[in-house]
Amino acid sequence: MMSAEQRAQGRRVRERLLDLMFVRGRIEDVRPAPGRMRWIRVGGVPGLDWTPGQQVRVHVADITSARTWVSGAVRNALRTYSVWEYDASAGVLELCVMDHGEGGPGARWARAARPGQEVVFGRPEGAFGLRPGAAFHLFAGEETASVPFGAMLRATPPDAAVHGVIEVSGPADRLPLPRAGELTWRHRGGASAASSATLVAAVRDLDLPAEPGIAYVAGEARTVQAVSAHLVGDRGWPRGSVLVKPFWTPGKRGME
Numbered sequence: 231m232m233s234a235e236q237r238a239q240g241r242r243v244r245e246r247l248l249d250l251m252f253v254r255g256r257i258e259d260v261r262p263a264p265g266r267m268r269w270i271r272v273g274g275v276p277g278l279d280w281t282p283g284q285q286v287r288v289h290v291a292d293i294t295s296a297r298t299w300v301s302g303a304v305r306n307a308l309r310t311y312s313v314w315e316y317d318a319s320a321g322v323l324e325l326c327v328m329d330h331g332e333g334g335p336g337a338r339w340a341r342a343a344r345p346g347q348e349v350v351f352g353r354p355e356g357a358f359g360l361r362p363g364a365a366f367h368l369f370a371g372e373e374t375a376s377v378p379f380g381a382m383l384r385a386t387p388p389d390a391a392v393h394g395v396i397e398v399s400g401p402a403d404r405l406p407l408p409r410a411g412e413l414t415w416r417h418r419g420g421a422s423a424a425s426s427a428t429l430v431a432a433v434r435d436l437d438l439p440a441e442p443g444i445a446y447v448a449g450e451a452r453t454v455q456a457v458s459a460h461l462v463g464d465r466g467w468p469r470g471s472v473l474v475k476p477f478w479t480p481g482k483r484g485m486e
């Protein structure tokens with residue numbers, strides 16, 4: 231039988247291990263975002279090394295709870311979310327999560343998120359980010375892609391040329407993106423964002439400079455592939471000028 235002191239010591243060791251391996255913050259605020267999205271503001275996480283476009287891997291189940299391990303939920307407990315905004319000195323990071331109809335562990339976590347709750351996540355990661363010096367920046371994606379696009383557009387120098395298409399279900403689903411007036415918005419109505427012909431057609435219709443820029447293409451995996459195939463195959467862009475980031479696809483649980 232463990233004494234109270236031994237249990238407390240065990241807890242302190244677990245907490246130290248968690249702090250070594252992960253970042254731990256606390257939800258400060260949960261606000262409705264346009265459409266079916268939700269902003270989740272996490273405080274107490276100063277000094278992270280983050281560049282706009284990067285994401286964090288969130289433990290959407292409580293990994294400190296024995297039940298998470300015993301039930302096996304731990305195997306499906308990580309979901310990746312782009313960072314909408316991060317203030318390193320205030321230690322505040324904001325995510326924006328889609329409440330998609332199928333309701334996996336990520337969507338359920340975001341739905342249940344409440345101020346005061348602890349959030350455990352990995353340090354910011356990923357190579358999806360602005361390539362400075364590009365002739366122009368081209369953004370293409372749907373609602374979930376507009377989360378990293380928000381951070382990236384905020385970081386784009388004012389004199390850098392920006393083009394792009396954001397596909398959303400309807401006008402109420404538009405995130406407040408910086409430089410929104412320079413982007414083309416497309417509404418797909420009730421159609422699925424998976425294998426979306428709407429987004430590819432809208433990118434095809436863009437009047438782009440003759441020379442390639444850098445493209446940032448994110449969202450549903452098959453749509454992302456189709457946009458990339460158009461840029462490389464039809465417009466002759468070098469493959470290396472098209473950065474793709476599949477976020478989700480029908481039938482697949484978590485993409486990373």
Ligand SMILES: Cc1cc2nc3c(=O)[nH]c(=O)nc-3n(C[C@H](O)[C@H](O)[C@H](O)COP(=O)(O)OP(=O)(O)OC[C@H]3O[C@@H](n4cnc5c(N)ncnc54)[C@H](O)[C@@H]3O)c2cc1C
Binds near residue numbers: 484
């Ligand atoms: C690098 C990266 C960044 C990401 N950034 C964001 C972000 O900023 N915001 C965000 O909301 N998501 C983002 N995602 C997607 C996120 O990681 C989850 O995949 C998503 O939240 C679904 O998780 P889930 O547990 O709810 O569903 P899962 O169990 O993973 O998936 C179950 C099923 O739900 C359906 N589904 C999943 N996502 C969607 C969707 N968006 N629309 C319609 N159907 C869907 C699919 O059919 C899927 O098979 C990102 C993914 C990656 C890889």
